[in-house]
Amino acid sequence: MKHYEVEILDAKTKDKLCFLDKVEPNATIGEIKSMFHKSHPQWYPTRQSIRLDPKGKSLKDEDVLQHLPVGTTATFYFRDLGAQISWVTVFLTEYAGPLLLYLMFYFRVPFIYAPKYDFTTSKHWVVHLACMCHSFHYLKRLLETLFVHRFSHGTMPLRNIFKNCTYYWGFAAWMAYYINHPLYTPPTVYGEQQVRMALVLFLFCQIGNFSIHIALRNLRPPGSKTRKIPYPTKNPFTWIFLLVSCPNYTYELGSWLGFTLMTQCLPVAFFTAVGFIQMTVWAKGKHRSYLKEFRDYPPLRSPIIPFIL
Amino acid sequence: MASTEEDGGSVEEKENNNRKRTKSAVTVAWLTFYNIAMTAGWLVLAMTMMRFYIQKGTHKGLYKSIARTLKFFQTVALLEVVHCAIGIVRTSVIVTGVQVCSRIFMVWFITNSIKQIQNEESVILFLVVWTVTEITRYSFYTFNLLNHLPYFIKWARYNMFIVMYPIGVVGELMTVYAALPYVRKTGMLSTRLPNKYNVSFDYYYFLIIVMLSYIPLFPQLYFHMLRQRRKVLLGEIIVEKDE
Numbered sequence: 001m002k003h004y005e006v007e008i009l010d011a012k013t014k015d016k017l018c019f020l021d022k023v024e025p026n027a028t029i030g031e032i033k034s035m036f037h038k039s040h041p042q043w044y045p046t047r048q049s050i051r052l053d054p055k056g057k058s059l060k061d062e063d064v065l066q067h068l069p070v071g072t073t074a075t076f077y078f079r080d081l082g083a084q085i086s087w088v089t090v091f092l093t094e095y096a097g098p099l100l101l102y103l104m105f106y107f108r109v110p111f112i113y114a115p116k117y118d119f120t121t122s123k124h125w126v127v128h129l130a131c132m133c134h135s136f137h138y139l140k141r142l143l144e145t146l147f148v149h150r151f152s153h154g155t156m157p158l159r160n161i162f163k164n165c166t167y168y169w170g171f172a173a174w175m176a177y178y179i180n181h182p183l184y185t186p187p188t189v190y191g192e193q194q195v196r197m198a199l200v201l202f203l204f205c206q207i208g209n210f211s212i213h214i215a216l217r218n219l220r221p222p223g224s225k226t227r228k229i230p231y232p233t234k235n236p237f238t239w240i241f242l243l244v245s246c247p248n249y250t251y252e253l254g255s256w257l258g259f260t261l262m263t264q265c266l267p268v269a270f271f272t273a274v275g276f277i278q279m280t281v282w283a284k285g286k287h288r289s290y291l292k293e294f295r296d297y298p299p300l301r302s303p304i305i306p307f308i309l
Numbered sequence: 310m311a312s313t314e315e316d317g318g319s320v321e322e323k324e325n326n327n328r329k330r331t332k333s334a335v336t337v338a339w340l341t342f343y344n345i346a347m348t349a350g351w352l353v354l355a356m357t358m359m360r361f362y363i364q365k366g367t368h369k370g371l372y373k374s375i376a377r378t379l380k381f382f383q384t385v386a387l388l389e390v391v392h393c394a395i396g397i398v399r400t401s402v403i404v405t406g407v408q409v410c411s412r413i414f415m416v417w418f419i420t421n422s423i424k425q426i427q428n429e430e431s432v433i434l435f436l437v438v439w440t441v442t443e444i445t446r447y448s449f450y451t452f453n454l455l456n457h458l459p460y461f462i463k464w465a466r467y468n469m470f471i472v473m474y475p476i477g478v479v480g481e482l483m484t485v486y487a488a489l490p491y492v493r494k495t496g497m498l499s500t501r502l503p504n505k506y507n508v509s510f511d512y513y514y515f516l517i518i519v520m521l522s523y524i525p526l527f528p529q530l531y532f533h534m535l536r537q538r539r540k541v542l543l544g545e546i547i548v549e550k551d552e
Contacts, residue, residue: 267507
């Protein structure tokens with residue numbers, strides 16, 4: 001069996017970083033990364049980007065050496081992706097924050113509101129309802145992170161945890177401050193009816209969002225990173241796949257619209273708007289990659305809002 | 310902004326496209342017109358300011374005399390954010406956005422709204438800086454688009470900011486600081502609980518936060534310009550930091 005020789009150069013300086021000889025033809029990029037890691041212990045595999053061209057795309061871990069357009073002496077370029085952190089860690093941290101912070105405001109922990117309100121509770125039932133909904137939402141997210149989601153990438157750059165946590169924790173604190181404030185004003189426009197409808201919308205979308213997460217999980221066998229077109233299943237909440245590529249985002253938007261109506265709180269509306277913008281960007285990107293990857297992708301689907309966006 | 314959620318919110322390596330972007334004739338025509346118009350506008354502002362000072366011998370009332378022209382030309386600069394967003398100008402939307410927003414903020418939410426500080430010396434300070442900077446910048450863009458860039462304009466564009474930026478920042482900060490007591494007294498643009506939208510906003514503290522935000526933001530804009538200067542004037546090849 002003919003063995004390959006692999007040399008790894010720095011993508012920017014073109015310095016020779018590593019030379020591996022007697023590499024099996026069926027070795028994967030992942031295995032090469034492990035070998036590279038041995039000679040450079042500070043660059044663990046998840047922070048390595050290996051490419052054929054200094055400015056090209058990263059090769060996948062699953063790519064096999066002999067199937068790549070390289071000669072028996074293969075030259076790869078390396079780029080350091082920076083310190084990495086696992087997706088699971090980031091998700092757990094960014095979701096645990098809002099869960100706990102909101103509760104601190106709900107229970108009116110000292111130093112937030114005037115001392116005479118410490119450890120009191122609001123007299124408005126919608127405030128209790130909002131706390132239950134908010135807490136349920138983030139608890140659901142935590143449990144989904146642990147038991148439902150199947151991530152294609154293991155890690156992301158470390159600085160993302162600071163960015164993401166600032167976003168989630170900051171907004172949670174801002175919303176919670178007003179909803180649980182002693183001077184909070186419950187919905188006035190349509191009062192109790194508004195709260196009830198908002199609750200229905202919220203719960204409907206929570207179930208919907210969960211259904212989509214389960215459907216997406218079932219598309220992917222455990223431990224795999226395959227991509228398939230999602231289709232409606234027997235669960236009616238998934239029938240939205242007929243019209244939308246990323247119904248998880250659609251339902252998420254719906255949940256937060258519900259929460260906004262329920263609390264009639266401008267900071268919540270703000271949070272919903274910002275989240276909507278970000279999710280639209282993601283949905284459009286995902287929709288585009290579906291279209292690129294699958295010739296037979298259903299043409300009726302829109303990225304996030306049926307027929308509109 | 311993240312490209313996909315799957316990147317964990319990071320920008321993954323963009324697909325390399327080596328094709329050079331050539332602008333259409335319409336684009337070039339529009340941008341040339343825009344930059345000539347803006348150069349003219351700021352020249353008019355400069356001359357009006359100089360004439361006022363020469364004739365009256367004082368800066369008091371100077372702001373009032375140029376207020377409308379200033380508001381017009383500074384607000385129109387929002388188009389530059391659009392230019393970046395639609396790709397006809399190759400600059401970061403965020404850098405342009407921050408720059409334009411800070412100007413709009415000063416003009417509309419400080420000098421326009423808080424009449425009592427219009428005669429402060431610090432206002433003249435940043436007005437002079439802005440005028441010099443903008444005339445240089447827009448004529449630079451104009452000549453660039455016409456492919457006839459005199460070296461002194463390029464020199465001015467990439468050297469004067471070294472002194473102008475910090476002076477401008479001082480003028481702006483001093484003006485906001487001078488405005489604080491009036492904001493506190495009138496409670497302008499502020500709202501308190503309880504209200505039916507369950508939100509509160511204190512313009513006074515907001516202004517303090519804005520002033521503090523100059524600390525992280527100004528150096529980034531400044532070093533961005535310094536890097537541009539090294540690339541353009543000194544021909545240095547700057548290897549961009551990994552994303």
